[in-house]
Amino acid sequence: MFFMAIVLLLLPIKALSDLCVFFADQPENQYYSFSPQVGSGQGRSYAITGNGRITGVRVWEARNNYIYGLQIRYGYTWTNVTGYSYGEVQEILLFEDEAIVQISGKYSHYVQSLVFITNLGRSLYAGRPQGHTFNMFPTNEKAELRFISGRLHGAITAIGAHWAVVSDLPGTTRKLV
Structure with a gap:
């Protein structure tokens, strides 16, 4: 019993x-992981999301200083600009089978600089490298950047990264166009 x-x-x-x-x-x-937000975190929140895989990134920097705006391309479609399209724009368009696997940079009150690094070793650099250093990457080697979130107040005051495995969907190839 x-x-x-x-x-x-x-x-x-x-x-x-x-x-x-x-x-x-x-x-x-x-394969999902989250890199917590860095920065002062003042202002209103944002999340830049889309369907399919990320195929491009644009970053606006103000006179080689802090980050004013962000935009991500999913497939062939660009999201709305988060922040402002003010200052000099830096852009990277991803090749087929290329993915963003790391985001690094510096922050103080604003996000001062951003570096988006791909699995093929290419990078997009924007801003001025001064302040506190941060480094974001997925916890699993098969994951890639899926979307970003954070806060803004005139310019970007915080950024966080969301990582996952992205299914290949029709119409979301990674060829450079």
Whole structure:
């Protein structure tokens, strides 16, 4: 009787364990990670998202100083500019099978500089490298940048990165156009 009570108690634990393993094996759960926001975090929040894979990034810098605006291209479609399209624009368009795998930079009150680095070793540099250093990357080597979020107050005051495995969807090839 005692043995049967133990077995009956362990069955729900085994079922829960199997369920956790099932969900952990799902690519959307296994490969998602978040790099927390850096910066002063003042102002209103933003999130730059889209459908498919990221195929390009634009960054506006103010006179080789801080970051004024951000824009991301998903497939062939550019998002709205977050912040302002003021100052000098820096742009990178990704090749087929290229992905953003790291974001680095410097911040003080504003995000002072950004560096987007791809899995092919190419980079986009913008801003002035002064302030506190940050480095963002996915926790799994198969993941890539999916979207960014943060805060802005005139210019970008905070940035965070969301990483995941992105399914190849029709119309989202990575050829340079």
